[in-house]
Amino acid sequence: MSQEIATIRVTRYRPEKDSQPFFQEYKVPYRHDMVVLDALNYIKAELDGSLTYRWSCRMGVCGSCGANIDGEPKLTCASFLHEFKDRTITVEPMSHFPVIKDLVVDMEDFMEKLVKIKPWIIRKKDSLVEEGEYRQSSKELDRYQQFSSCINCMLCYAACPIYGLNEKFLGPAATALAYRYIEDSRDQGKDIRFPIVHEIEGVWECTLVGECSVVCPKGVDPMLAIQRTKILGATNAIKSILMPRGGR
Amino acid sequence: MAENKHYPELRKRLTPGWWTANRHYAMYMVREWTSLFVALYSLIFIYGLSLWATGSRADFLNFLKNPAVIGFSLVALVFTMYHAATWFYLLGAVAPVKIGRSKTKPWQALILNLILLVIVSYLAIWLVVLR
Protein backbone atom coordinates (compact mmCIF):
# COMPACT_ATOMS: atom_id res chain seq x y z
CA MET A 1 0.00 0.00 0.00
CA SER A 2 1.37 3.39 -0.91
CA GLN A 3 1.86 5.95 1.84
CA GLU A 4 -0.94 8.51 2.10
CA ILE A 5 0.11 12.15 2.19
CA ALA A 6 -1.28 15.24 3.92
CA THR A 7 -0.48 18.71 2.66
CA ILE A 8 0.20 21.33 5.30
CA ARG A 9 0.33 24.99 4.27
CA VAL A 10 1.98 26.99 7.00
CA THR A 11 2.46 30.73 7.37
CA ARG A 12 6.15 31.57 7.42
CA TYR A 13 7.26 34.92 8.74
CA ARG A 14 10.80 35.64 9.82
CA PRO A 15 10.86 39.35 10.61
CA GLU A 16 14.65 39.57 10.30
CA LYS A 17 14.46 38.26 6.71
CA ASP A 18 10.91 38.68 5.33
CA SER A 19 9.03 41.92 4.98
CA GLN A 20 5.83 39.97 4.28
CA PRO A 21 4.56 36.59 5.48
CA PHE A 22 4.15 33.81 2.92
CA PHE A 23 2.81 30.27 2.80
CA GLN A 24 5.11 27.29 2.64
CA GLU A 25 3.75 23.90 1.69
CA TYR A 26 4.94 20.64 3.24
CA LYS A 27 3.99 17.06 2.38
CA VAL A 28 3.64 14.92 5.46
CA PRO A 29 3.05 11.15 5.65
CA TYR A 30 -0.50 10.75 6.89
CA ARG A 31 -1.79 8.54 9.66
CA HIS A 32 -5.40 8.42 10.79
CA ASP A 33 -4.54 9.25 14.41
CA MET A 34 -2.44 12.30 13.55
CA VAL A 35 -3.24 15.79 14.82
CA VAL A 36 -2.03 19.02 13.22
CA LEU A 37 0.63 19.36 15.91
CA ASP A 38 2.04 15.93 14.96
CA ALA A 39 2.31 17.15 11.39
CA LEU A 40 4.13 20.32 12.51
CA ASN A 41 6.48 18.23 14.64
CA TYR A 42 7.16 15.97 11.66
CA ILE A 43 7.98 18.99 9.52
CA LYS A 44 10.32 20.38 12.15
CA ALA A 45 12.08 17.06 12.73
CA GLU A 46 12.31 15.79 9.16
CA LEU A 47 11.76 18.59 6.65
CA ASP A 48 12.50 22.05 7.96
CA GLY A 49 14.01 22.71 11.39
CA SER A 50 13.41 26.44 11.09
CA LEU A 51 9.60 26.21 11.40
CA THR A 52 8.64 27.88 14.67
CA TYR A 53 5.53 27.28 16.79
CA ARG A 54 4.59 26.76 20.43
CA TRP A 55 3.49 23.59 22.10
CA SER A 56 4.06 21.65 25.27
CA CYS A 57 1.53 19.17 26.63
CA ARG A 58 0.02 17.93 23.33
CA MET A 59 -3.15 17.04 25.22
CA GLY A 60 -5.22 20.21 25.44
CA VAL A 61 -4.02 21.26 28.86
CA CYS A 62 -1.22 23.81 28.51
CA GLY A 63 -2.97 26.10 26.04
CA SER A 64 0.16 27.00 24.12
CA CYS A 65 -0.50 25.46 20.69
CA GLY A 66 -3.33 27.64 19.35
CA ALA A 67 -3.37 28.59 15.66
CA ASN A 68 -5.85 29.46 12.94
CA ILE A 69 -6.49 26.15 11.22
CA ASP A 70 -8.35 26.59 7.93
CA GLY A 71 -9.31 30.00 9.28
CA GLU A 72 -10.73 28.85 12.62
CA PRO A 73 -8.91 29.31 15.93
CA LYS A 74 -8.12 25.82 17.24
CA LEU A 75 -5.61 23.91 19.34
CA THR A 76 -3.24 22.19 16.94
CA CYS A 77 -2.93 19.28 19.36
CA ALA A 78 -6.69 18.72 19.36
CA SER A 79 -7.35 18.95 15.61
CA PHE A 80 -7.17 15.65 13.80
CA LEU A 81 -6.00 15.68 10.21
CA HIS A 82 -8.86 13.38 9.23
CA GLU A 83 -11.35 16.14 10.13
CA PHE A 84 -10.21 18.16 7.13
CA LYS A 85 -11.27 17.66 3.55
CA ASP A 86 -8.64 16.48 1.04
CA ARG A 87 -6.09 16.34 3.85
CA THR A 88 -4.97 19.81 2.82
CA ILE A 89 -4.73 22.06 5.83
CA THR A 90 -3.78 25.71 6.18
CA VAL A 91 -2.18 26.71 9.45
CA GLU A 92 -1.79 30.42 10.27
CA PRO A 93 -0.92 32.33 13.43
CA MET A 94 -3.91 33.37 15.53
CA SER A 95 -5.60 36.56 14.29
CA HIS A 96 -5.43 39.89 16.13
CA PHE A 97 -2.09 39.24 17.88
CA PRO A 98 1.29 40.57 16.75
CA VAL A 99 3.30 37.76 15.15
CA ILE A 100 6.81 37.22 16.45
CA LYS A 101 7.80 34.44 14.09
CA ASP A 102 5.90 31.92 11.92
CA LEU A 103 3.06 30.70 14.18
CA VAL A 104 4.32 32.30 17.39
CA VAL A 105 2.34 35.33 18.57
CA ASP A 106 3.09 37.90 21.24
CA MET A 107 1.10 37.09 24.40
CA GLU A 108 2.15 40.18 26.34
CA ASP A 109 -1.18 42.00 26.05
CA PHE A 110 -3.18 38.98 27.25
CA MET A 111 -0.82 38.40 30.18
CA GLU A 112 -1.24 42.01 31.28
CA LYS A 113 -5.02 41.65 31.14
CA LEU A 114 -4.94 38.49 33.24
CA VAL A 115 -2.95 40.23 35.96
CA LYS A 116 -5.13 43.32 35.72
CA ILE A 117 -8.27 41.55 36.92
CA LYS A 118 -6.38 40.27 40.02
CA PRO A 119 -6.87 36.53 39.56
CA TRP A 120 -6.58 35.51 43.17
CA ILE A 121 -8.87 35.37 46.18
CA ILE A 122 -9.09 38.78 47.80
CA ARG A 123 -10.08 38.90 51.46
CA LYS A 124 -10.89 42.06 53.40
CA LYS A 125 -8.83 40.56 56.19
CA ASP A 126 -6.92 37.31 55.79
CA SER A 127 -7.77 34.86 58.53
CA LEU A 128 -5.08 33.05 60.45
CA VAL A 129 -3.94 29.60 59.39
CA GLU A 130 -5.15 28.22 62.75
CA GLU A 131 -8.68 29.29 61.88
CA GLY A 132 -8.73 26.62 59.19
CA GLU A 133 -9.62 26.68 55.52
CA TYR A 134 -12.29 28.79 53.84
CA ARG A 135 -15.16 26.39 53.43
CA GLN A 136 -17.33 26.10 50.37
CA SER A 137 -20.34 23.96 49.53
CA SER A 138 -20.64 22.10 46.24
CA LYS A 139 -23.46 24.47 45.31
CA GLU A 140 -21.14 27.43 45.78
CA LEU A 141 -18.46 25.66 43.75
CA ASP A 142 -20.97 25.12 40.95
CA ARG A 143 -21.43 28.86 40.54
CA TYR A 144 -17.92 29.39 39.17
CA GLN A 145 -16.29 26.03 38.41
CA GLN A 146 -16.92 26.13 34.68
CA PHE A 147 -15.19 29.51 34.44
CA SER A 148 -12.10 28.23 36.22
CA SER A 149 -11.18 25.67 33.57
CA CYS A 150 -9.61 28.20 31.19
CA ILE A 151 -6.20 27.16 29.86
CA ASN A 152 -5.24 30.63 28.56
CA CYS A 153 -5.01 29.47 24.97
CA MET A 154 -6.28 32.85 23.69
CA LEU A 155 -8.39 31.20 20.96
CA CYS A 156 -11.34 33.28 22.17
CA TYR A 157 -9.39 36.49 21.50
CA ALA A 158 -8.48 35.28 18.02
CA ALA A 159 -12.21 34.67 17.42
CA CYS A 160 -13.41 38.00 18.83
CA PRO A 161 -14.00 40.74 16.22
CA ILE A 162 -14.30 43.34 18.97
CA TYR A 163 -10.77 42.54 20.10
CA GLY A 164 -9.71 42.64 16.45
CA LEU A 165 -11.03 46.20 16.26
CA ASN A 166 -9.78 47.39 19.61
CA GLU A 167 -7.08 45.51 21.44
CA LYS A 168 -7.75 47.53 24.58
CA PHE A 169 -10.92 45.48 25.07
CA LEU A 170 -10.51 43.36 28.20
CA GLY A 171 -11.87 40.45 26.20
CA PRO A 172 -13.37 37.00 26.81
CA ALA A 173 -10.90 34.95 28.87
CA ALA A 174 -9.86 37.77 31.23
CA THR A 175 -13.51 38.61 31.95
CA ALA A 176 -14.36 34.94 32.46
CA LEU A 177 -11.56 34.74 35.00
CA ALA A 178 -12.72 37.93 36.74
CA TYR A 179 -16.24 36.50 36.89
CA ARG A 180 -14.85 33.26 38.30
CA TYR A 181 -13.54 35.23 41.31
CA ILE A 182 -16.57 37.50 41.55
CA GLU A 183 -18.76 34.39 41.90
CA ASP A 184 -16.43 32.62 44.35
CA SER A 185 -18.03 32.63 47.80
CA ARG A 186 -14.58 32.91 49.43
CA ASP A 187 -13.74 36.08 47.57
CA GLN A 188 -14.43 39.57 48.95
CA GLY A 189 -12.89 41.63 46.18
CA LYS A 190 -16.03 42.73 44.30
CA ASP A 191 -15.45 46.40 45.01
CA ILE A 192 -11.94 46.16 43.59
CA ARG A 193 -12.78 44.06 40.52
CA PHE A 194 -16.05 45.72 39.50
CA PRO A 195 -14.47 49.03 38.43
CA ILE A 196 -11.92 47.09 36.36
CA VAL A 197 -14.39 44.96 34.42
CA HIS A 198 -16.83 47.84 33.99
CA GLU A 199 -14.42 50.44 32.70
CA ILE A 200 -14.79 51.82 29.17
CA GLU A 201 -12.90 49.00 27.50
CA GLY A 202 -14.45 46.39 29.79
CA VAL A 203 -17.53 44.20 29.40
CA TRP A 204 -19.71 46.89 27.79
CA GLU A 205 -17.58 46.77 24.64
CA CYS A 206 -18.98 43.29 24.00
CA THR A 207 -21.79 43.21 21.43
CA LEU A 208 -22.56 39.52 21.86
CA VAL A 209 -21.04 37.98 18.79
CA GLY A 210 -20.61 34.82 20.84
CA GLU A 211 -17.81 33.22 18.80
CA CYS A 212 -15.52 33.11 21.88
CA SER A 213 -17.74 30.45 23.40
CA VAL A 214 -17.94 28.53 20.12
CA VAL A 215 -14.17 28.17 19.77
CA CYS A 216 -13.31 27.63 23.44
CA PRO A 217 -11.85 24.11 23.75
CA LYS A 218 -12.67 23.92 27.47
CA GLY A 219 -16.36 24.84 27.54
CA VAL A 220 -15.63 27.95 29.60
CA ASP A 221 -18.34 30.01 27.84
CA PRO A 222 -16.74 33.45 28.22
CA MET A 223 -19.73 35.00 26.42
CA LEU A 224 -21.92 33.92 29.32
CA ALA A 225 -19.44 35.28 31.87
CA ILE A 226 -19.38 38.67 30.15
CA GLN A 227 -23.18 38.98 30.03
CA ARG A 228 -23.53 37.88 33.66
CA THR A 229 -20.92 40.46 34.61
CA LYS A 230 -22.97 43.10 32.79
CA ILE A 231 -26.10 42.04 34.68
CA LEU A 232 -24.28 42.11 38.03
CA GLY A 233 -22.87 45.55 37.25
CA ALA A 234 -26.23 46.94 36.22
CA THR A 235 -28.08 45.59 39.27
CA ASN A 236 -25.29 46.86 41.50
CA ALA A 237 -25.57 50.33 39.99
CA ILE A 238 -29.34 50.37 40.48
CA LYS A 239 -28.97 49.17 44.06
CA SER A 240 -26.44 51.86 44.87
CA ILE A 241 -28.79 54.53 43.48
CA LEU A 242 -31.80 53.21 45.42
CA MET A 243 -29.86 52.40 48.57
CA PRO A 244 -26.80 54.68 48.63
CA ARG A 245 -25.73 53.26 51.96
CA GLY A 246 -25.18 49.56 52.31
CA GLY A 247 -26.92 48.68 49.07
CA ARG A 248 -24.50 45.92 48.20
CA MET B 1 9.84 41.07 23.58
CA ALA B 2 11.94 44.22 23.55
CA GLU B 3 14.45 42.81 21.03
CA ASN B 4 11.67 42.35 18.45
CA LYS B 5 10.44 45.90 18.60
CA HIS B 6 12.39 47.19 15.61
CA TYR B 7 10.82 44.70 13.19
CA PRO B 8 7.68 45.76 11.35
CA GLU B 9 4.65 44.58 13.25
CA LEU B 10 2.67 41.82 11.58
CA ARG B 11 -0.86 41.42 12.85
CA LYS B 12 -3.97 40.08 11.16
CA ARG B 13 -6.52 42.78 11.77
CA LEU B 14 -10.23 42.86 11.14
CA THR B 15 -11.11 43.36 7.48
CA PRO B 16 -14.44 44.87 6.33
CA GLY B 17 -15.58 41.45 5.13
CA TRP B 18 -14.71 39.68 8.41
CA TRP B 19 -18.29 38.54 9.00
CA THR B 20 -18.31 36.39 5.86
CA ALA B 21 -15.67 34.07 7.36
CA ASN B 22 -18.17 31.71 8.97
CA ARG B 23 -21.85 31.08 9.60
CA HIS B 24 -21.87 32.37 13.20
CA TYR B 25 -20.39 35.73 12.23
CA ALA B 26 -22.85 36.03 9.35
CA MET B 27 -25.81 35.26 11.63
CA TYR B 28 -24.56 37.89 14.05
CA MET B 29 -24.46 40.43 11.24
CA VAL B 30 -27.98 39.49 10.12
CA ARG B 31 -29.17 40.02 13.71
CA GLU B 32 -27.56 43.47 13.81
CA TRP B 33 -28.85 44.46 10.37
CA THR B 34 -32.43 43.54 11.17
CA SER B 35 -32.33 46.18 13.92
CA LEU B 36 -32.07 48.73 11.13
CA PHE B 37 -35.62 47.84 10.10
CA VAL B 38 -36.79 48.22 13.67
CA ALA B 39 -35.35 51.74 13.68
CA LEU B 40 -36.77 52.62 10.24
CA TYR B 41 -40.20 51.37 11.20
CA SER B 42 -40.09 53.46 14.39
CA LEU B 43 -39.32 56.57 12.32
CA ILE B 44 -42.20 55.89 9.94
CA PHE B 45 -44.53 55.24 12.85
CA ILE B 46 -43.47 58.44 14.61
CA TYR B 47 -44.18 60.33 11.38
CA GLY B 48 -47.64 58.70 11.25
CA LEU B 49 -48.30 59.69 14.85
CA SER B 50 -47.26 63.25 14.10
CA LEU B 51 -49.91 63.32 11.34
CA TRP B 52 -52.46 62.29 13.93
CA ALA B 53 -51.24 64.88 16.43
CA THR B 54 -51.30 67.80 13.99
CA GLY B 55 -54.14 66.71 11.74
CA SER B 56 -56.74 64.05 12.23
CA ARG B 57 -57.12 60.37 12.85
CA ALA B 58 -58.14 59.99 9.18
CA ASP B 59 -54.79 61.43 7.98
CA PHE B 60 -53.03 58.90 10.13
CA LEU B 61 -55.15 55.98 8.89
CA ASN B 62 -54.74 57.06 5.24
CA PHE B 63 -51.01 57.18 5.74
CA LEU B 64 -51.06 53.68 7.19
CA LYS B 65 -53.18 52.42 4.25
CA ASN B 66 -50.60 53.55 1.72
CA PRO B 67 -49.45 50.35 -0.07
CA ALA B 68 -45.79 51.33 0.32
CA VAL B 69 -46.25 51.74 4.07
CA ILE B 70 -48.12 48.43 4.30
CA GLY B 71 -45.41 46.68 2.27
CA PHE B 72 -42.61 48.08 4.37
CA SER B 73 -44.49 47.30 7.59
CA LEU B 74 -44.80 43.66 6.59
CA VAL B 75 -41.11 43.39 5.79
CA ALA B 76 -40.26 45.23 9.01
CA LEU B 77 -42.54 42.88 10.96
CA VAL B 78 -40.69 39.82 9.71
CA PHE B 79 -37.29 41.32 10.50
CA THR B 80 -38.44 42.64 13.86
CA MET B 81 -39.75 39.22 14.84
CA TYR B 82 -36.46 37.67 13.82
CA HIS B 83 -34.52 40.30 15.76
CA ALA B 84 -36.71 39.78 18.83
CA ALA B 85 -36.38 36.01 18.57
CA THR B 86 -32.56 36.18 18.55
CA TRP B 87 -32.57 38.24 21.73
CA PHE B 88 -35.17 36.05 23.44
CA TYR B 89 -32.97 33.07 22.67
CA LEU B 90 -29.86 34.83 24.01
CA LEU B 91 -31.79 35.83 27.11
CA GLY B 92 -32.51 32.18 27.73
CA ALA B 93 -28.84 31.32 27.19
CA VAL B 94 -27.54 34.03 29.53
CA ALA B 95 -30.11 33.84 32.31
CA PRO B 96 -31.55 30.33 32.52
CA VAL B 97 -34.08 29.75 35.30
CA LYS B 98 -33.44 26.94 37.72
CA ILE B 99 -36.40 24.64 38.22
CA GLY B 100 -35.60 22.01 40.78
CA ARG B 101 -32.36 20.44 39.63
CA SER B 102 -32.52 21.31 35.97
CA LYS B 103 -32.14 24.61 34.17
CA THR B 104 -34.34 26.00 31.42
CA LYS B 105 -33.06 25.74 27.87
CA PRO B 106 -32.67 28.78 25.58
CA TRP B 107 -35.41 27.58 23.21
CA GLN B 108 -37.84 27.42 26.12
CA ALA B 109 -37.14 31.07 26.89
CA LEU B 110 -37.64 31.83 23.21
CA ILE B 111 -41.07 30.19 23.09
CA LEU B 112 -42.24 31.63 26.42
CA ASN B 113 -41.19 35.15 25.42
CA LEU B 114 -42.84 34.87 22.01
CA ILE B 115 -46.09 33.82 23.69
CA LEU B 116 -45.78 36.75 26.11
CA LEU B 117 -45.11 39.05 23.17
CA VAL B 118 -48.30 37.93 21.43
CA ILE B 119 -50.35 38.40 24.62
CA VAL B 120 -48.93 41.86 25.35
CA SER B 121 -49.37 42.93 21.71
CA TYR B 122 -52.98 41.75 21.71
CA LEU B 123 -53.68 43.62 24.96
CA ALA B 124 -52.16 46.78 23.48
CA ILE B 125 -54.21 46.47 20.28
CA TRP B 126 -57.32 45.79 22.33
CA LEU B 127 -56.71 48.84 24.54
CA VAL B 128 -55.96 51.25 21.71
CA VAL B 129 -58.07 50.04 18.79
CA LEU B 130 -60.67 47.38 19.55
CA ARG B 131 -62.11 48.66 22.81
Ligand code: SF4
Ligand atom coordinates in the same frame (compact mmCIF):
# COMPACT_ATOMS: atom_id res chain seq x y z
S1 SF4 C 1 -11.79 31.02 27.72
FE1 SF4 C 1 -11.54 29.13 26.47
S2 SF4 C 1 -10.79 29.91 24.48
FE2 SF4 C 1 -10.51 31.57 25.93
S3 SF4 C 1 -8.38 31.36 26.68
FE3 SF4 C 1 -9.72 30.23 28.12
S4 SF4 C 1 -9.77 28.11 27.39
FE4 SF4 C 1 -8.95 29.38 25.70
Ligand code: FES
Ligand atom coordinates in the same frame (compact mmCIF):
# COMPACT_ATOMS: atom_id res chain seq x y z
S1 FES D 1 0.09 21.42 23.26
FE1 FES D 1 -0.78 21.91 25.20
S2 FES D 1 -2.79 22.49 24.64
FE2 FES D 1 -1.98 21.85 22.74
